[in-house]
Amino acid sequence: MQTREATAHPLTRNSKWIAALFLLSAAVLGAANKPVHLLPQLQPGQILNYLIRFQSEKNVKTQSKVAAPMAPNATQLDAHGLLRIEILDVQPPASKSNVHALARFLILDSNAPQKNPAAPKSDSDAHRLGPAAGTIEFTISLDGSVNDVKNLDSLSPEQQQAWQQWVARFALAWTLPANGVRFGEKWKSDESERAGSPIAGLQWARDSAYVKDEPCHTSHLSAEGDVAATVGPADLCAVLLTTSTLKQKSSTKDATPEDFKLHDLRTRGSAKGSSEIITYISLKTGLVVRATEETTQMMDVLIAKADGSNRVQYHVDAKSHAEVLLLTEIRLYQP
DSSP states (O other): OOOOOOOOOHHHHHHHHHHHHHHHHHHHHHHHTOOBOOOOOOOTTOEEEEEEEEEEEEEEEESOSOOOTTOOOOEEEEEEEEEEEEEEEEESOSSSOEEEEEEEEEEEEOSSOOSOTTSOOOTTGGGBOOOOOOOEEEEEOTTSOEEEEESGGGSOHHHHHHHHHHHHHHGGGGGSOTTOBOTTOEEEEEEEOOSOOSSSSEEEEEEEEEEEEEEEOOEEEOTTOOEEEOSSOOEEEEEEEEEEEEEEOSBTTBOOOHHHHHTTEEEEEEEEEEEEEEEEEETTTOOEEEEEEEEEEEEEEEEEETTSOSOEEEEEEEEEEEEEEEEEEEOOBOO
16 A cells, blocks of 8 residues: 655744744854853963053132142043053962063053253154063952052152053953843943042943954054054954943032141032943953043032131043053063
């Protein structure tokens, strides 16, 4: 007896194909959106070089002729530096590790007045290896805090500001969620204002997001000081966006920091600000390839003696721009 094989209905066949494609797509999407850990893969003895550019401007308007100690000063800074990092130790070798390192500036140019303005300056002077400056020793702890900082005072104020910009960007990975981050994920964090201020209780409320993956290149620095992307295949970077708002926890009627109280001063007033940080982190090495930060701040503050005398009103507007670039090729003149 002959039998005939049943022929499946076209709708049934199509449904099976659609279901198979759906399951395959879901598997691919799930694999593509697994959490990634963006900590740098560091080894003892490893050397890293970063170029740091930093510009800031602070304008201060005073409504009294009485000068008060510890009052904010108007400043303008335009500096860039080449920072060399030597990794001394990485412990323990786990998902998050304490990192002990040294940092030293090879170059730092700023708009500070020259000691001898009449002396001729060649085009290459700004890009030579500078004199041996102080070496900073520091540790990045498991929570992203920077501890055991040694010899920071040996650097100029411009170098200190540039180093603080670099370490804040470099230590970002330690502050990310411990289980890793997924594409599209958002998270929140808080950080106290590090810079000294006559307003107490200032805190940055940060909203961060893993916004996309994007091709990225490290940079190289020529002997003439030109910076360009390295030639060759691009790396793939996770792009993190952080927007922050400066919030004041102290009362506007009494905002006196402890160090002002020690000088028998009292302050009252308000401060606000905002910032945007874009960070590119290599998915292959975990290193920050580049990062930029734009920040604006405003402050109205009244500073007076504890008895109410010598009252001075200040209005401060400040803005800054910072850029950090990972260098893989450096060509410099030796002095």
